[in-house]
Amino acid sequence: MAVARARPHESVRTTRALLLKRIEYGEADLVLSLFTERYGRVSALARAARKSTRRFGGALEPMHTLEVGLEERPKTELFMLREARIAVPRLGLIENLARLEAAGKALSWARRAAPPRTPEPELWDAVVALLDELTRREQPIEPKRLLAAAGLRILATLGWGLDFERCVRCGKECPRDQAALVDPQHGGLVCRACGGARVRLDAATRDRLSRAAVTGAAEDLTSDDAELASDLVDAVLKAHAGLE
Ligand SMILES: [Zn+2]
Structure with missing residues (x-):
């Protein structure tokens, strides 16, 4: 036969x-x-x-x-x-160190966030859009701010978005004008009654991060916010993807 x-x-x-x-x-x-x-x-x-x-x-x-x-x-x-x-x-990206570093970080996030052999179209679009943005010749916004905003957005598309509004343990809403403690491993704010967390966000910072997480707009973030947000994104992805 x-x-x-x-x-x-x-x-x-x-x-x-x-x-x-x-x-x-x-x-x-x-x-x-x-x-x-x-x-x-x-x-x-x-x-x-x-x-x-x-x-x-x-x-x-x-x-x-x-x-x-x-x-x-x-x-x-x-x-x-x-x-x-x-x-x-994307030669324009390779020629600039700050852009290259931001792009390298984004690819490391993709490596942690993308499960094997499972299409993730939203993650794909977000990473490619960021790389394109980082490649543009005219770039009024710092690469690390673009990276941080994209990172917050990526968490949201994966269903791992950080909750900057309420305590992830008891659900209590944090008043807009108050500082709060955030625990990336647990997905957002943790109020003092629930044990609190190590990272403190003042009210204004919390408001800007919260907005950027929804809009993905880098304009909402200051340079300091960007570093803080990138560390939070790192921590969330580490917690979800384990060690790699
Ligand atoms: Zn609580």
Whole structure:
């Protein structure tokens, strides 16, 4: 009985992707961690990628949006990378240290936030929009403020948004004009009666963070807010994704 075998190229799936991590493997290969638009976070083996840069046209660099062809293989979670090209280059981002740092942080958040092989279209859109914004030549807003606002927004899209309005333990609302204590591991404010938390937000800061979390607008955040917010986003993602 003849068994029909799929030709290799029939099983190649194409998607846009961001390179999260490259690990050297064997003598000439790379194992890539990719955040893809269609399949979420995946790992892929890039054969001979280190032997010849022509193999993938020098496309295996972070920050650019890539278009990749991935082939599923039996009995392994590891895709085979068949082709890769740069779909959206972001050279303007690579040339500026503050922008590059913000983009690197955003990719580290994507790595923690994206579950394996599960599409996360809103997370994809948020990360790509931030990278595009960081690449724009004219940039009146500091990269770290753009990053922090995007981070707060990303938490919200994942359903992990921080509650800056009420205590996450007892539900008591915190009056607008009062300072409050926030515990990122528990998802928001914790009032003193419920044990409080280490990070204190004065009323004005709390108000600005709360607004930025809803709108995703960097204009709402000061430079100090941005650092505080980024640390909070880090802590939330660490708590959800475990150690990585
Ligand atoms: Zn409480």
